[in-house]
Amino acid sequence: MRLTPGPARDVDLTGVDLFDLDLYGSGDPHPLWDVMRARAPLFHQVLPDGREFWSVTRYEDVRRVLSDHREFTSERGTVPTHLGTDDPAAGVLMTSTDPPRHTEVRRPLGSKLTARAVRVWEERIRATVVRFLEPALDGAVFDLAEQALLLPALVTGPLLGIPEKDWEELVRLTAMVTAPSDPHFLLGSEAATLAISHHELLTYVRDWARTHRAAGQEDESLLHHLTSVRPGGEPLSDEEIALDGYSILLGANVTTPHTVSGTVEALMERPEQYTKAAADPTLVPNLVEEGLRWTSAACNFMRYAVDEVEIAGGTVPAGGAVVAWIGSGNRDASVFPDPHTFDITRDGAKRHGAFGFGPHFCIGAPLARMTLRVFFEELLARFESLEPAGEPQHLRSYFIAGLTHLPLTGKKRRTTP
Numbered sequence: 001m002r003l004t005p006g007p008a009r010d011v012d013l014t015g016v017d018l019f020d021l022d023l024y025g026s027g028d029p030h031p032l033w034d035v036m037r038a039r040a041p042l043f044h045q046v047l048p049d050g051r052e053f054w055s056v057t058r059y060e061d062v063r064r065v066l067s068d069h070r071e072f073t074s075e076r077g078t079v080p081t082h083l084g085t086d087d088p089a090a091g092v093l094m095t096s097t098d099p100p101r102h103t104e105v106r107r108p109l110g111s112k113l114t115a116r117a118v119r120v121w122e123e124r125i126r127a128t129v130v131r132f133l134e135p136a137l138d139g140a141v142f143d144l145a146e147q148a149l150l151l152p153a154l155v156t157g158p159l160l161g162i163p164e165k166d167w168e169e170l171v172r173l174t175a176m177v178t179a180p181s182d183p184h185f186l187l188g189s190e191a192a193t194l195a196i197s198h199h200e201l202l203t204y205v206r207d208w209a210r211t212h213r214a215a216g217q218e219d220e221s222l223l224h225h226l227t228s229v230r231p232g233g234e235p236l237s238d239e240e241i242a243l244d245g246y247s248i249l250l251g252a253n254v255t256t257p258h259t260v261s262g263t264v265e266a267l268m269e270r271p272e273q274y275t276k277a278a279a280d281p282t283l284v285p286n287l288v289e290e291g292l293r294w295t296s297a298a299c300n301f302m303r304y305a306v307d308e309v310e311i312a313g314g315t316v317p318a319g320g321a322v323v324a325w326i327g328s329g330n331r332d333a334s335v336f337p338d339p340h341t342f343d344i345t346r347d348g349a350k351r352h353g354a355f356g357f358g359p360h361f362c363i364g365a366p367l368a369r370m371t372l373r374v375f376f377e378e379l380l381a382r383f384e385s386l387e388p389a390g391e392p393q394h395l396r397s398y399f400i401a402g403l404t405h406l407p408l409t410g411k412k413r414r415t416t417p
Contacts, residue, residue, distance in 0.1 A: 001327075001394055001401045003262050003294055004269060005030035005340055013040055018055060018323070018398065019047065019080065021181055024299075025396035030340065033057050033328035042314035051084040053302070053321040054314075059336075059353070061312045062329035065303050065322050067358030069098040072303035072322060074360065079399055080302050081180070081194065083321055093243040095250075099359055104231035105244060106363060112225060115366040121159065125371055128154045129378045136410050137382065141389045144264055145406035148257035149175065155371050156252045156364075161208075161221025170204065173197045174253040179397035184404050198246075205245035209238045222248060255297035256368055258395070258402030259354075260375060263291030265406055266342045268386050273344050278380040287344040288372045293352035294342050296327035299401040301356065326353045327401055383410040 001024040009031050016032065023029050036043055036057045043055040056062055065072045074096050077087030090096040094105050111117065132151055136142035153167035162170065176185045176197035187193045205223065212224060226241045236244065267274040277283050302323050305316045316322055330352045331339040355362035362368065390407035 001025075001299070002028040002030070003266065003401070004342070007031075008034065011035040013043070016043075016045070017047075018043075018045055018325075021396050021398060024398050024401065025182070025394055029327070030331060033325065033331065037328060037332060042312035042316070044314075049084075053080075053083055053323050054316045055323045055325060056312050057325045057328035057332075058312060059329040059332035059334065062324040062326060062353055063357045064311065065324040066301060066353070066356050066360065069102075069359055071306055071309050073306050074098055074102070074303060076304045078301050078303065078360070080300065080323055081399065083302065089243050092240055094247045095360065101231050102359055105229055105236075106359075108229050109222060109225060109248075110363050112222060113363055113367055115370075118367045118370055121155075121367070122370060122374065124158075125155050126374050126378065129371075129375050133378060133382060136408075137412050139409055139412065141407050141409055143405055143407045145257070145261040145392070145403035148260045149253075150257075151260065151375075152253045152256045152371075156367070159222060159367075160248065160252060161223045166204070170201070170249060171253050173201050173204075174250050177201070177250060178254050178400045179395050179402075182396040182404065201246050201249060202242045205249070206238055206242035208245070209241040213238070251362065251364055254400060255354075255402075256371060258297040258400065259291055259295045259368075259372060261403045261406045262295035262297070262401070263287070263372075263376075264379075264386065264408070265392060265403065266291070266294055268388055268408065270342060271385060273342065274380075274385065277344055277376070278384075281377060281380070283344050284373055284376050284380070285369075286346070286349055287376055288369060289349040289352065290342060290344050290346050291372065291376075292354035293330045293336065293346075293349050295401060296330045296352070296354055297401055298354065298356070299327040299397075299399060300325045301360075326356070329353050382413060384413045385411045387411075 006028050011032050013035065041056060041058045041061060044052065045055065046052045056065055075090050075098055077090055078095050087093065087096045094102060132154065149171055150168060153171050157164060157167050176193050179185055180190045180193035185193065187196055208223060209227065213227065223245050226236060226244055229236055277287050300323050302321055305318055305320045305322060307318045309316050333339050335351060355365045387409050389409045392403050393405040395402040395404055
């Protein structure tokens with residue numbers, strides 16, 4: 001999906017297909033979203049197979065849908081790939097539950113991921129980022145998007161308690177879950193890709209949990225911490241640990257690589273912004289927030305209306321599926337003036353919805369923010385400039401906005417840390 005949109009244009013909303021993979025793999029949905037926010041902030045679509053859903057594209061409506069579980073439940077599934085078939089793990093999987101169970105599982109995990117708690121990881125993350133950037137320092141072509149897929153595993157693998165030998169395979173499986181139609185991850189059909197990746201990820205975490213229980217192993221990892229979570233006073237079963245561990249793996253691996261590569265692409269397109277950030281390191285935290293807004297890697301999430309509800313000037317029937325387009329809300333001019341301009345000095349960039357809203361606000365946001373800050377601090381300190389070295393390739397997914405290839409070359413600074 002193009003992050004810098006082409007020229008503004010009028011769009012005929014008749015026959016628009018928001019699940020058209022070409023719109024994201026090689027197209028430009030931003031002019032479409034611009035028109036939808038202005039003319040059809042609640043947009044109803046019926047797919048050829050009869051499945052239907054309603055879309056909200058304005059920032060405040062996106063926030064409302066994702067924030068209020070009493071109006072819009074997560075209990076039937078939260079991603080568009082589940083549209084029409086209720087998530088079989090709903091009510092158990094952390095991402096597909098509402099409070100109070102969601103809160104009971106999330107709170108003890110969240111205590112391990114506060115900004116204060118993850119601060120102790122900063123120097124280890126910095127060392128990891130430095131090693132990650134080393135291959136690009138010799139001036140050879142470096143495919144940032146391809147390499148960045150492994151970056152979250154390098155950072156979070158030890159925190160999660162996952163052996164290094166398993167990182168690459170787990171990254172591949174999580175990519176298959178979130179972009180099952182992309183040719184880089186497709187195995188046969190989309191349905192087969194999803195089935196294989198779901199099965200292998202769940203099996204991995206289930207086996208991990210059983211092995212740890214049998215061995216009586218104790219450690220500080222997040223996956224181990226799941227064994228001490230007691231929603232309703234009862235410990236999680238191995239199956240529940242497998243489902244919640246699966247959710248944590250997806251959250252850890254999926255969005256950060258695309259935020260990294262999409263933000264770097266924006267900086268290469270605007271070298272004056274790169275120069276400005278390099279000259280003033282205090283701008284890096286705001287660069288991170290603008291990058292999160294700009295890339296909106298988690299492009300949307302889905303909820304179901306609990307009862308008939310009025311929203312965005314229209315009505316969603318009870319049980320209706322509602323897709324909240326975060327990528328559109330983060331370009332809403334009523335909240336982000338001149339929204340299609342990438343500006344690292346933007347006031348209010350942190351209001352973005354890239355981490356979601358409400359009960360399901362990304363539990364790993366503090367760790368992601370720190371990782372991104374450290375990445376850009378080290379990138380700017382080591383490279384005087386970055387240049388594209390080929391055409392970027394975009395992920396073929398309507399759920400995750402990202403890049404599969406971003407070849408570049410970097411001009412090394414004369415003096416590096």
